[in-house]
Amino acid sequence: MAPLIVPLVKIGLLVFALLTAAAYLVLLERWIAAWVQDRKGPNRVGIPLTSIKLFGLGQPLADGLKFIFKEEYTPAHVDKALYTLAPITILAAALAIFAVIPIGSVLPLDLPGTDGPIKLVVAPGVDVGMIYVFALSSIAVYGVILGGWASNNKYSFLGGLRSSAQLIAYEIPLGLGILGVVISTGSLRLENIIFEQAQSGVWNSFTQPLGLVVFVVASFAEAARLPFDLPECEQELIGGYHTEYSGMRLLLFLIAEFLHMVVAAFLIVILFFGGWHFWGMPVPADDIISWSVAGLRILVLIAKVLAVILFFMLIRWSWPRFRFDQLMNLAWKVMLPLGLVNLMAVAAVVEYQHAREIEDLSTNAWLPVGIGWGVAIVAWIVAALFAPLHTDNRPRLDVLQPPAFEPNSLRSK
């Protein structure tokens, strides 16, 4: 039974940790929002029935209780089956992504019935890890589309439509950003991608800065975070695709949204910032690792992920939302070409290294880093010159020509 118990324990721990983390990330987000807006934020709820406040650390518990005790109202005009299915789909897909995401490397725990150290990933040895992540993040789109459609509400529907267009468009730059890393590593396994960076000590963000930019922007759009939260922008669509949801079903949507951000943060760290690697840490093989190194790796990875999440939350209050045509322009006219340029540069460097038989990247890092930054700067300047980002949100008079008022035209129709 041991081969079955270990994964089950991993799954249980992971789901528990993720749901707790999502709750406390909401608190963190509210703190940061308060800090940015010069407010105090949630700081009252502490231990219940006492006057101990604990900086408001009890807030997630209170929020959860509130969601549980709220009436779960199903409007009469919705499509009942799909209305219920939508939040389940999105949360299930968001949780299932974590099956291939390593949380650290291994634990040197020798249990009877298992072979070797325990790998800190639910499904170790999935050779298509990166495509699996991609596949499940495309399943998550269904939750949004179905929620918008089943609600039978114009605002929800518009949110669903916007989100499907946005997610389809940004999947392409996302894939291009991933491809650059995959080509330079030669593997789709997330564990291998980390190990490759740890061995050479050169993180992929140094050799592929352009890929990093493309991937980060695309993952912001895929997670539907500001400035890309058009599917649910409050000022235009009330709540977008989850306007008609309340109680636990709404909570499922909100948790899934936060989990998407956590996935994006994990992927950014693993693909571009070396995962659990930090300079000065020993990089032993998996089977001779000590407890201290194993624990340190987990801490480093989690610290990096938290830093990226903080970046996500700060961006939220730093950049206004795009208009839809700006969003599409950014995807097709800026990010797609930049991703292609990055891919070509990476392929050229990898091909050169193969031809010259350069194996050890740590001593020959100047070439890929130099080429990467050179290409990034040139491509950035070209993009800025030929496809500038219009951040002027006023109506464009050259496109929008209001028809002249003709008194007879109304009467004749």
Add this chain to the structure above:
Amino acid sequence: MNDVPIVIGSATLLLAAGMWLMLPRGAAAGRSFGTLLVAISLGLFASQVPRLGNWVNDSVFLILAAVAVLSAVATVTFRNPVYSAIWFGLSLLGTAGLFLFQGAQFLGVATIVVYAGAILVTFLFVLMLAQPEGQAFYDRLSWGARLSALTGALVVGVLTLTVVSVFQGPAVEDRPQSPFSKVALDDGILADQHMANLGAQLFSKNLVAVEVAGTLLLVALVGTVAIVAQIHKPAGGRERSHG
């Protein structure tokens, strides 16, 4: 063993009749009876499929297969196109699960990425824009229900018969040239370097096919752009006086 073709043949006929009753023909009569017939025939098919010898493997396979086949039936028999699309997605998930169960990791996830992630989302996008409630009655009918039910059932029957007959005789693992032999599996899809092997196969042995498929997609893309560009040709609207 001579009763295998008889069982599969009768299951095929039952499947055709049940599917015909379930298809949207404009009348709701007999739909539940059709569901019963389809269920019986699928049970007959399942009884003929060779067992894998291990109850865990057997149950996983049968559950995935049932999900794939039943949601495929639901895809063609539901009248609301959005529901059909969702059932199709579930059928794809079942198929991807079967691929993963066989060790074909790439095929499994690629099925989800390509079909569920891109094509089906586009379907849903179009269906939602088209507002199925507002469509005409004849748009929600199945055309040629009798023939299509029979064809679908025949395909399932013939495929099942072929698979069952392959698994009779000596075990497939022991045949030297079989793609299911131990050596072929260990060097192929069950190898540790699954993706690397697959890529090497695709870009050496099947390079021409890959290139042709890529060119075909590119041509289709160019054609689409050409059609769209024609539609958006200015039709003299600008010249209208705003007097």
